[in-house]
Amino acid sequence: MKYKRILLKLSGESLMGERQYGIDNNRVLQYAHDIKTVFDAGIEIAVVVGGGNIFRGLSAEKSGMERAQADYMGMLATVINCMALQSALEGIGVETRLQSAIKMEQICEPYIRRRAMTHLETGRIVIFGAGTGNPYFTTDTAASLRAIEIKADVVLKGTRVDGIYTADPEKDPTATRYDEISFAEVYAKGLNVMDMTAITLCQENKLPIIVFDMNKAGNFERIANGEAIGTLVR
Template sequence: MKYKRILLKLSGEALLGKKKFGIDPDMLQLYAGEIKKVAEKGVQVAVVIGGGNIFRGEDAVEAGIDRAQGDYMGMLSTLMNAIALQSALEKEGLFTRLMSAIKIEEVCEPFIRRRAVRHLEKGRLVIFGAGLGSPYFTTDSAASLRAIEIGADVVLKGTRVDGIYNADPEKDPMAIRYNNISFDEVYKKGLNVMDMTAFTLCKENELPIIVFDMNKPDNLLRLVSGEEVGTLVTM
């Protein structure tokens, strides 16, 4: 395997599948199966998942809710998704640990960096929930920071598109996909890869990012094996 320790970032919206709200069991099963293929190859896997299929902190203002409180609601949404993913992974026979940036010890462990690394070293799959535990930070930022903290080789951003384009491929049929692109080029072209805080964290720590289609079977395994899948962002 090209990568020995990865941080996989999944969006909450990806779990919607064909539903308008909540979790589609088919999508949950698909992701658990794809992650299992990689874990069985000995790759150490950590996962950060969003909560947009349930509640987004940015929607709080429209609902008349204080932004900070709305962000905490969003963090709880990520924990709901993380618990669901943990259950699906354990049904696949994987040993998992759910670690939260907010203390809910009846449900999961508090995040402790050394403990997280030790879990990975023992072959356990680690899911990080509740973002960073602070409002105004996205789960993209959580993915970047956790990846740096655990010494991951790469951040893999699983989406429903197969990479980074110069325009929205779902709206512009002439959009061009990049196979490789530098951090500086992303800045100059104003491309939407991650939020700026998350993206800058990766750049400053020279941590590569790969954006790829998580919904295509075997894409994750091919990528971790070293095949060119999606778009690679490097220095």
Template sequence: MKYKRILLKLSGEALMGDKNYGIDSSRLQQYANDIKAVHELGVEIAIVIGGGNIFRGVQAGNVGIDRVQGDYMGMLATLINAMALQSSLEQNGMYTRLMSGIKVESVCEPFIRRRAIRHLEKGRIVIFGAGIGNPYFTTDSTASLRAIEIEAEVVLKGTRVDGVYTADPEKDRDAKRYDKISFQEVYEKNLSVMDMTAFTLCQENNLPIIVFDMNKKENLLNLVHGKNVGTLITSK
């Protein structure tokens, strides 16, 4: 087993499955099964999930909503997804804690770093919702920051693409996938991995990122076992 403590970043859009919006129950169940398989190995798991299947703050201006207000709406969308994932995990026999960047005491705990680490040490899966609680920061930034705070060994960015490519593989058939690449090369080649704030946080703290296809069953399990899945981004 390669990693003891991980931060798993999930896309809100991926929860849609084949739908146009909302949450696909089969995709949610697949995620729960994959996470359970890793959890049963004794890996400490923290999760950040986006809210793009419900509402994205950056789209607020298109419908006449103030950006800051839109970002707070996006935070609430991440909480809805986090609650759905929490419920699915618990129905599969796992113990969880949902911690929020904004105060929503009726449904979750406020984020407290030491408490989050203690939950992980006790074998609970910790889900971080509502971003960091401030507008203008993405859930990618949340994932990087929380991973650093809880001393995770790696950020696993689960997407619908199986790694980082020389170009968008959905648009360019000749795009090549990297097995491994450095932070500096990503900058120089202007490759899309995370937003700049999130990416820089990982680089400055020597926190590796692995971009992989979360929708392929057992990819997460194979990653934790150290198998070559997705693209590894490191300082060297």
């Protein structure tokens, strides 16, 4: 396998599957099996999950809700998604630990960097919930930050499309996909890869990002094997 330690970022929307809202258990189980395949190959895996399928702070702000309050609600939504993924993984025999940036002692551990790294080294998948624990930061930023903290080799962003395009491929049929792109080009072209705070963190710490289609079974394993799947940002 190409990587020793991976940070996988899943959007909340990806957990909806074909639904319009909430969690599609079949999609979560598919993700769990894909993650287990890579985990069984000896790769250490941490996961950050978004919450947009349940609640999105920015959308709530536009409707009049105070931004910080809305963002905290979004953080709680991510923990619900993390619990769903944890349940699916443990249901197929994978030992996990859920750590939250907001303390919730009854359901998960508080985020402690050294403890997270010990879990990874011991042979557990670590799932990070509640973003960074701070409003005004996205779960993309949380993924970049946690990846840097745990010394991951790469951030893999699993989405519904197979990479980064010149435009939204779901809206523009003429959009073309990049196989590889630099951080500087992402800035210059204003591409919607991750938010700019997340991109800056990865650029400054020389941490590559791969954007790929997580909905296609086996793609996660192919990337872990070193295949050129999706778009590489470095």
